[in-house]
Amino acid sequence: MSKQSTDNSGRRQFLARTAKAAAAIAAASAVSRLAYDPKGPPGQPHTRKLVTVPDFSVDRQPGQTMSIVKGPDRAKNLSRAVELLGGIERFVKPGETVLIKPNVAFASAPILGATTHPQLLAELVRLCLQKARAKSVYVTDNPINDPASCFMLTGIAAAAEQAGAKVLHPRNELFKPTTLSGGKLISNWPILFRPLEKADRLIGIAPVKDHHRSIASMTMKNWYGLLGGRRNIFHQDINTIIAELAMMVTPTLVILDGTQVMMTNGPTGGSLSDLRRADTLIASCDQVAADSYGCTLLDLKAADLPYLGKAEAAGAGTTDYESLEPKFATVT
Amino acid sequence: MATGTPRRKARESVISVCLLAVLFLIGLGVFLKQSRYDKTAFAPPTAKPLSQQPQPSTTAGPNLQVFTPNGFKALSEPEFYGPDDLYEKINGKASLYLDSNFRRLSARRFASIDSPELWAELYIYDMGTARNAFAVFSLQRRPDTLDLFHFDPSFAYRTENAVYFTTGPYYVEFVGSSESPQLTNALVAAAPGIEKALPLDEPARIDELGLLEAENMLPGSIKLNLSNAFGFSGLTDTFSARYNIGGQTITAFVSRRTDSRDARTVAKSYHSFLIENGGTLRAASVGALQGNVVDFYDTIEIVFAAGPFVGGVHEADNQQAAENLAAWLMKRLSEAAERKD
Numbered sequence: 001m002s003k004q005s006t007d008n009s010g011r012r013q014f015l016a017r018t019a020k021a022a023a024a025i026a027a028a029s030a031v032s033r034l035a036y037d038p039k040g041p042p043g044q045p046h047t048r049k050l051v052t053v054p055d056f057s058v059d060r061q062p063g064q065t066m067s068i069v070k071g072p073d074r075a076k077n078l079s080r081a082v083e084l085l086g087g088i089e090r091f092v093k094p095g096e097t098v099l100i101k102p103n104v105a106f107a108s109a110p111i112l113g114a115t116t117h118p119q120l121l122a123e124l125v126r127l128c129l130q131k132a133r134a135k136s137v138y139v140t141d142n143p144i145n146d147p148a149s150c151f152m153l154t155g156i157a158a159a160a161e162q163a164g165a166k167v168l169h170p171r172n173e174l175f176k177p178t179t180l181s182g183g184k185l186i187s188n189w190p191i192l193f194r195p196l197e198k199a200d201r202l203i204g205i206a207p208v209k210d211h212h213r214s215i216a217s218m219t220m221k222n223w224y225g226l227l228g229g230r231r232n233i234f235h236q237d238i239n240t241i242i243a244e245l246a247m248m249v250t251p252t253l254v255i256l257d258g259t260q261v262m263m264t265n266g267p268t269g270g271s272l273s274d275l276r277r278a279d280t281l282i283a284s285c286d287q288v289a290a291d292s293y294g295c296t297l298l299d300l301k302a303a304d305l306p307y308l309g310k311a312e313a314a315g316a317g318t319t320d321y322e323s324l325e326p327k328f329a330t331v332t
Numbered sequence: 333m334a335t336g337t338p339r340r341k342a343r344e345s346v347i348s349v350c351l352l353a354v355l356f357l358i359g360l361g362v363f364l365k366q367s368r369y370d371k372t373a374f375a376p377p378t379a380k381p382l383s384q385q386p387q388p389s390t391t392a393g394p395n396l397q398v399f400t401p402n403g404f405k406a407l408s409e410p411e412f413y414g415p416d417d418l419y420e421k422i423n424g425k426a427s428l429y430l431d432s433n434f435r436r437l438s439a440r441r442f443a444s445i446d447s448p449e450l451w452a453e454l455y456i457y458d459m460g461t462a463r464n465a466f467a468v469f470s471l472q473r474r475p476d477t478l479d480l481f482h483f484d485p486s487f488a489y490r491t492e493n494a495v496y497f498t499t500g501p502y503y504v505e506f507v508g509s510s511e512s513p514q515l516t517n518a519l520v521a522a523a524p525g526i527e528k529a530l531p532l533d534e535p536a537r538i539d540e541l542g543l544l545e546a547e548n549m550l551p552g553s554i555k556l557n558l559s560n561a562f563g564f565s566g567l568t569d570t571f572s573a574r575y576n577i578g579g580q581t582i583t584a585f586v587s588r589r590t591d592s593r594d595a596r597t598v599a600k601s602y603h604s605f606l607i608e609n610g611g612t613l614r615a616a617s618v619g620a621l622q623g624n625v626v627d628f629y630d631t632i633e634i635v636f637a638a639g640p641f642v643g644g645v646h647e648a649d650n651q652q653a654a655e656n657l658a659a660w661l662m663k664r665l666s667e668a669a670e671r672k673d
Contacts, residue, residue, distance in 0.1 A: 109509035144420040213424040232419040267424045270507040271491040273474040
């Protein structure tokens with residue numbers, strides 16, 4: 001009898017405890033369900049991790065801000081154009097690290113004029129390493145299409161390496177997010193930052209091209225290659241993004257190659273008939289001024305390119321390139 | 333009330349301690365994980381790292397190997413792009429294709445076996461219809477180039493280094509890396525084979541082309557803007573061509589609408605658009621064009637409706653020449669409308 005009573009007591013206790021445990025689990029589940037936020041926290045820009053592009057500009061010197069050289073040979077034109085601005089030694093000091101940003105947007109042949117000409121790039125590397133005695137020169141760009149093919153088929157990789165520069169292909173770890181102060185589009189956006197961070201000097205070097213979306217692609221548009229992510233969304237507001245890039249990047253020098261100008265079907269081109277010889281090269285500390293002159297090679301005026309006005313209004317440079325008293329020369 | 337022996341109690345205690353230890357370890361794991369919480373992982377999507385960006389597929393699409401020119405071999409794997417990732421291949425030019433209802437791009441590079449420095453890239457754009465293919469062909473057509481006459485119709489030409497043509501819904505570019513005759517001739521020779529190999533679902537008949545053709549039309553000057561012709565969003569599906577009128581080059585255009593009423597509405601809207609944006613009316617010497625001639629910043633614009641067609645002249649320097657061309661086009665469009673009726 002006593003044993004049966006104990007068993008009954010144990011069974012009741014077991015049932016009571018099971019019921020309590022079930023109630024506790026149900027209560028905990030209900031609370032969890034109520035507190036569950038399927039969207040997660042709204043998220044805020046991680047400002048601590050944002051980076052800022054360093055200022056690479058040099059002090060302006062009256063009459064030595066912009067030079068325009070006419071001649072058929074790119075390398076000779078470049079050498080003369082830089083000389084007119086005070087020589088490469090003004091821009092690059094011995095022992096410094098130089099980052100060159102060419103336009104390597106497409107895996108196309110140099111002859112098509114869609115990318116920076118390798119001969120011009122090689123001459124710039126030579127000037128930096130041999131004449132200015134830079135410690136090292138890096139060459140980088142972020143073509144969306146397979147970077148290895150782009151650097152190889154444009155001739156940029158071979159030209160850079162033969163001249164003594166190192167080519168940096170874009171990799172995930174080289175990108176950091178940035179936000180442009182006062183910018184509308186560049187907000188918490190990844191840029192090819194690591195090479196910029198390690199450089200003392202930044203030189204942009206780009207061809208003059210027709211562009212289906214932005215009308216013209218020159219030195220300012222060339223910084224588009226620093227952007228990561230699905231940057232094509234910026235094509236919807238192409239003038240603003242180009243102006244913001246000019247605000248974000250303050251280069252040491254820009255080189256604009258108008259030796260052969262892509263007059264139509266840009267930015268890819270494809271046919272030699274898209275090109276017209278203009279035999280002109282521009283070197284400038286003011287990228288807005290360089291592009292304002294460069295667009296005349298496309299039979300355009302600065303007013304035809306809204307991004308130039310926007311960049312000027314933001315203080316990135318001047319469209320009145322004549323006010324800079326550019327130096328002209330001809331190299332035969 | 334006793335529920336077990338001391339030995340059993342001890343065993344239960346051990347199990348409880350073990351369970352508590354497991355719970356503690358789980359809690360510790362959660363704590364450590366959340367201490368490395370990255371807010372940006374939950375931020376609204378702004379940009380994907382390279383590894384997460386869509387990569388061009390290399391496994392789908394036509395077998396581009398069959399298009400290898402004689403004496404060439406494949407230099408790269410085939411690449412395929414759709415509307416979402418076309419920009420990865422052609423960047424800023426993608427919108428030109430997207431505006432013309434682009435479907436798919438197949439591309440591959442080939443190199444000469446004997447001279448590997450001679451290479452070319454084949455681009456086959458599937459535009460969905462022959463009309464769309466003609467639009468992107470015409471908008472990029474290079475002037476002063478050589479037609480490839482073996483194509484019918486002859487929407488094909490070559491330049492110093494490339495071949496361009498349409499066939500059915502496809503627009504094809506075969507772009508060489510140099511102006512070597514050896515390379516370009518190989519591309520020209522390969523073009524008919526490519527044309528034959530691409531499947532055609534519809535005849536490449538585009539009726540409006542016949543409406544614009546004339547002896548004084550500049551060869552290869554016909555263009556098709558599927559949208560936003562001359563900066564006016566209401567002017568869609570618009571063909572234009574350039575003519576030599578007494579030594580002057582003038583552009584005429586035509587757009588077929590759904591019916592006469594729609595044509596009149598569009599013509600009126602475009603006329604209003606010109607006036608609202610600074611144009612002024614000019615008296616016409618051709619009676620039928622009275623009220624249709626607009627001086628738009630020192631160039632002449634003429635727009636009219638003829639049956640289901642909107643026609644006109646764009647950016648002419650000389651009013652009389654513009655009116656002559658417009659009168660000819662109006663007559664031709666009226667005749668075409670009558671035949672249709």
